[in-house]
Amino acid sequence: MQIADALRLAIQHLNAGRDAEASELCARILEVQPSNPVANALTARAARRAGDPGRARSHVDTALAAAPDYLPARTLDAQLAEDDASVAAAECAYRRLLTLEPASWSAWYDYGNLRQARAEDPAGSLAPYRRALALAPAEDKPAMNLATAALKLADSSAALAACEGVLARQPSHVRANALAATCLYDMGRTAEADRLVGWGSLTRTYELPLPAGYPDLAAFNRALAAAVRGHPGRRDDWDPTKRAIRGGALVTDVLKHDDPAIRAFSAALAVVLDRYVKDLPDPAGDPEHPHLRAIPSGYALDAWGNILGDGGHQSGHIHNLGWLSGVYYVEMPPAVQDDDPERAGWIEFNRPGYGIPDTGRATVRTLRPEAGVLALFPSYVWHRTVPFAGGGERISIAFDLHPR
Template sequence: MQIADALRLAIQHLNAGRTAEAAAVCARILEVQPANPVANALAARAARRSGDPARARRHVDAALAAAPDYPPARDLDAQLAADHEPVDVAERAYRRLLTLDPSSWSGWYDYGNLRQVRADDPASSVAPYRRALAVAPAEDRPAMNLATAALKLADTTAALAVCQGVLARQPSHIRANALAVTGLYDLGRAEEADRLVGWGSLIRTYELPLPAGYPDIAAFNRALAAAVRAHPNRRDDWDPTKRAIRGGALVTDVLKHDDPAIQGFARALAVVLDRYVKDLPAPATDPEHPHLRAIPAGYALDAWGNILGEGGHQSGHIHNLGWLSGVYYVEMPPAVQDDDPERAGWIEFNRPGYGIPDTGRATLRTLKPETGVLALFPSYVWHRTVPFTGGGERISIAFDLHPR
C-alpha cells in the first residue's frame, strides 16, 4: 500500500471511531517514515482519544519538528496544552494556531472554552466565540457557549438573541431552550418561561406500577435498592466535569443487568413512559412548543443509578441528549421530610447551573421525592438536588428518553 493510501485509510478509521485500527495503520507508516507529520498527527489523535496523552504528545512533537506550520499538529498541540498544561502555556499554543490558521472555527471555539472554563474569565471568551461564529455561523457549540458567557456577564439580551438564532434552526435544541428559559426569567418574562417549563403539564409525577412477583412497592424497592448497590457497573469514582453527581456512587447502564428487580423496573418504566406521552397536551394546542413538537414516534432509553450519602447531591444541570428526562426514587434517607423548610434531599427545578448566576427571578419549584414515584420533565428544564445530612442513602434511577 502506498503512503497516501495508508493515510487515507487511517483517516477513515478515525472518522468511523476505529481508534485502534487507525493507530495500527499509523504505526506501519511511521516504521517507514518516522518523521511523517501527517501520520504523527493522526497517531496523536488516536492516542489522545484512547487516553494516552504522553504518547499523543510525543507524536505531536515529532510532527511539529518535521513541519512547524502544519495546522493539524498545531491544533493538537493546543488541545493537549489545554488538557494538561497551565493556562498561559495553553493560551500561547492557541495563539500560535490561530495566527497560523485564523479560519479554524474549532480553534477559536476551543480557545474560548479555555478562557471561560479554565481561566474562569467569561468576558475574554466572548471574542473567540464570536470569531468562531463568524467563520461557521451555523455551528451550535460556540453559539451555546457564547450565550452561557453572556448570562454569566449579565448580558441577558445578547444571550437570548443567540439562543433564538439557534432555535430558529432547531426549535427543540435542548441547551438553547434551557438558556432561553433562564434569559426569559432574568428579563422578567416569567409567563413565557413558565410555558416552556410546563409545571404540572410537562413536569409530572407517576406512581410506578408494581412489578410482578412482589407483595407491595416497599418490598420491590428493597430488592431494587439491593440490586443497584451491588450492580457490577457501580463506580465510586467518576469525572465531576462530566457528571452532575457530587459525592456518592454512580451506576452506569443500570438497566443492562439481569437482576429480576432491575428487569421488573425496566418493564414498569416503559408503561409509565407510554402513559406520559399519552397524557401530554395535544401538539395542536401549542404547535410552537419545543417539547410538544418533538414528541418521538419511537424512543431509546439511557438510564443510570445514583447512590448519594450525607452531603451528596446533584448540581444544577440539564440533559443535553434527551427529549424527556426523569428519575425514580428507590430509597430515601430520614432527612427527606414533608415539613423541612430547607428541602433537604428534594429535587428543585429552574435554578440554573454550569456557573450561571442565580438572579432570583426564576420561578423555583421543588418536589419532595417519594419512594415508588417517578418525576418526569423535559430534558431542557434545569434541576438539582438539595444536599442532606443525618445519615442514610438517597438511591434513585435517572434516565433520558430520546428519539430512536
C-alpha cells in the same frame, strides 16, 4: 467537634467530591485558627477545583507562612504556578495559530473556551466566540458557549440572541432551550419561561405500577434497592467533571443486569413512559413548543443509578442528549420530610447550573421525593438535589429517553 476530627471529616468530604461541605468545615476552623495550614490547604484545594485561583493562592500563601515545609501546601503552590504558566503558554499558542489560520472557526472557538474556562475570563471569550460564529454561522457550539459567557456577565439579551440563532435551526436543541429559559426568567419574561418548563403538564409525577410478584411497592422497592446496591456496574470512583453527582456511588447501565427487580422495573417504567406521552397536551394547541413538537414515535432508554449518603447531592444540570428525562425514587433517607423548610434531599427545578449565576428571578419549583414515585420532565429543564444529613441513603434511578 474537635479541630482534628473536623479536619478528618473535611478531608473525607473533599476526597468524595463534596467540596462545599469541606469548605464549610474549614471555614469554621479558620474562624478559630486563621493560620491553620491544613484547613488553609484544604480550602485552597477546593477553590482550585472550583476555578477560583485567586482564593486558592491566598489560602496557600497563608498555609506556607504558618508551615513552610507543609507538603500539601507546597504541592498546591507548584500546581497553581503550573496552572498560570499553562494558560500563558496556551494563550501564546492560540495567538500563533490564529495568525496563521484566521479563517478557522474551530480555532477561534477553542480560544474562546480557553478564555472562558481556563482563564476564567468570560468577557475575553465573547470576541473569539463571535468570530467563530461569523465564520461558521450554522455551528451551535460557539453560540451556546457565547450564551453561557453572556449570562455569566449578566447580559441576558445577548445570551438569548445566541440561543435564538440555534433554535431557529434546531427548535428542540436541549442546551439552547435551557439557556433560553434562564434568559427569559432573568429578563422578567416569566410566563414564557414557565411555558417551556410546563410544571404540572410537561414536568409531572407518576406512581410506578406495582410489578407482578410483589405484595406492595414497599416490598418491590426493597428488592430494587438491594439490586442497585449490589449492581456490577456500581462505581464509587467517577469523574466529577463529567457527572452531576457529588459524593456517593454511581451505577452505570443500571437496566443491563439480569435481576428480577430490575427487569420488573424496566417493564413498569415503559408503561409510565407510554402514559406520559398520552397525557401530554395536544401539540396542535401549541405547535411551536419545543417539547411537544419533538414527541418521538420510538425511543431508546439510557438509565443509571445514584446512591447518595450524607452531604451527597446532584449539582444543577440538564441532560443534553435526551428528549425526556426522569428519576424514580427507590429509597429515601429519614431526613426527607414534608415539613422541612430546608427541603433536605428534595429535587429542585429551574435554578441554573454550570457556573451560571442565579439571579433569583426563576420560578423555582421543588418536589419531595417519595419511594415509588417517578418525576418526569423535558431534558432541557434545569434540576438539582438539595444535600441532606442524618444517615440513610437516597437511592434513585435516573434515565433519559432518546428519540430513535
